[in-house]
Amino acid sequence: MEKSPEKDLFSRTDISDEDVIAAMRKINGFLDITPGDFKEVYRFAFNHAINRVLSAKARDIMTKRVHTVRPDTPLKDVAATLSETGVAGVPVVDEGGMVEGIISEKDFLAKMGGEGRSFMGIIAECLQGKGCLAIPVRKQAARDIMSSPAITVGPDEALADIAGLFSTRKINRVPVVDEGGKLLGIVSRADVVKAFTDMGSAA
Amino acid sequence: MMGARYFAKMKGTTTSPPRVSLSEVAWSWIGAFLGIAAVAAINFNLLNGTDMVMVIGSFGASAVLLYGAIKSPLAQPRNLMGGHFFSAIIGVLCYKVLGSEMWLASATAVATAIAFMHITKTLHPPGGATALIAVIGSEKIHALGYLYSIVPAALGAAIMLLVALLVNNIPRTRRYPEFWG
Numbered sequence: 001m002e003k004s005p006e007k008d009l010f011s012r013t014d015i016s017d018e019d020v021i022a023a024m025r026k027i028n029g030f031l032d033i034t035p036g037d038f039k040e041v042y043r044f045a046f047n048h049a050i051n052r053v054l055s056a057k058a059r060d061i062m063t064k065r066v067h068t069v070r071p072d073t074p075l076k077d078v079a080a081t082l083s084e085t086g087v088a089g090v091p092v093v094d095e096g097g098m099v100e101g102i103i104s105e106k107d108f109l110a111k112m113g114g115e116g117r118s119f120m121g122i123i124a125e126c127l128q129g130k131g132c133l134a135i136p137v138r139k140q141a142a143r144d145i146m147s148s149p150a151i152t153v154g155p156d157e158a159l160a161d162i163a164g165l166f167s168t169r170k171i172n173r174v175p176v177v178d179e180g181g182k183l184l185g186i187v188s189r190a191d192v193v194k195a196f197t198d199m200g201s202a203a
Numbered sequence: 204m205m206g207a208r209y210f211a212k213m214k215g216t217t218t219s220p221p222r223v224s225l226s227e228v229a230w231s232w233i234g235a236f237l238g239i240a241a242v243a244a245i246n247f248n249l250l251n252g253t254d255m256v257m258v259i260g261s262f263g264a265s266a267v268l269l270y271g272a273i274k275s276p277l278a279q280p281r282n283l284m285g286g287h288f289f290s291a292i293i294g295v296l297c298y299k300v301l302g303s304e305m306w307l308a309s310a311t312a313v314a315t316a317i318a319f320m321h322i323t324k325t326l327h328p329p330g331g332a333t334a335l336i337a338v339i340g341s342e343k344i345h346a347l348g349y350l351y352s353i354v355p356a357a358l359g360a361a362i363m364l365l366v367a368l369l370v371n372n373i374p375r376t377r378r379y380p381e382f383w384g
Contacts, residue, residue, distance in 0.1 A: 017217055017218055021218070021220070021221050024220055024221055025221050028223075028224065028227060028376035028377065029223065029227055029272075029273060029274050029376070029377060030220070030223050030227065030271060030272045030273075030274065030275070031220060031274055032272050032274065032275035032276070032277065032278075033220070034217050034218075034219075034220060035217050035218055035220065036216050036217025036218075037217075039217075
């Protein structure tokens with residue numbers, strides 16, 4: 001146990017004898033366990049719960065009803081879709097449901113050339129009277145600015161690995177595809193957060 | 204050094220659990236009084252003058268668990284009944300087979316009872332006393348033979364269990380048992 005990779009997690013979530021005694025006082029009756037033994041049980045149980053959540057598969061946590069666009073969808077319609085659905089990015093799929101790429105706010109910002117390629121960069125340029133930066137992309141379609149090939153995962157990808165992907169690749173959502181590359185669902189950062197809050201409410 | 208680590212373990216690592224509330228103390232007293240009253244009254248009034256026994260020393264220990272530590276896994280019906288019954292059989296067997304060497308019969312009875320209770324998930328500390336009493340007990344106990352495992356061991360435990368079920372569930376803050384199986 002001392003050498004386990006979860007040791008860091010342990011120390012951050014550690015409880016003291018005083019915590020356990022305070023909890024034992026709330027429970028009426030004599031509990032036939034020492035605070036020390038209870039802490040040990042708690043640590044293993046907590047670690048088990050964390051591992052249970054981290055080992056959840058993409059298929060368990062993904063959103064199945066995915067908003068998508070086609071490669072030839074005009075960017076004004078892509079922007080409208082993002083705006084109406086309230087999501088920040090959507091997969092670009094062909095007629096067969098195969099994922100060709102992914103298109104998000106970030107791709108728009110990059111092509112609109114705002115300084116620093118951020119939303120506030122665009123605002124800054126607008127306020128400086130340099131005109132509407134969306135003009136250059138008005139005639140283009142999704143395939144022209146989408147990120148391709150998209151980073152995707154299989155349905156059996158573990159939550160822990162998906163979270164790692166978000167962090168290392170600096171992305172916010174990842175399409176879940178079958179072996180043939182066909183779209184099954186999407187996992188967003190919000191889905192990852194939800195997996196943890198669901199763990200809390202299930203307790 | 205191995206010796207240092209060995210002796211360091213003897214310092215302990217944690218603290219005693221908190222003291223229970225006064226109402227818990229009161230209900231423990233009431234339960235134990237009624238539970239022992241039931242088996243002792245049968246023993247000293249109904250069975251007086253007969254060869255039968257209904258109270259044995261190990262029931263005092265069972266009362267601690269049944270009425271004083273009712274949440275303990277050791278205090279649950281499975282443990283109470285299995286612990287006394289199996290340990291009694293083992294105790295009688297050890298007395299019959301090893302009775303010529305009383306020290307050996309005593310030690311084998313208690314140690315085997317503990318092992319058997321572990322294996323059957325019926326560990327109940329008073330069971331060790333029930334096994335030992337079968338060996339070191341009075342002539343009256345010895346005369347019972349294997350009947351000792353039914354009366355007093357199993358039947359007496361069942362009477363105390365009935366009292367525990369009736370009394371431990373009266374206060375709003377108490378609930379018994381935690382599990383049956």
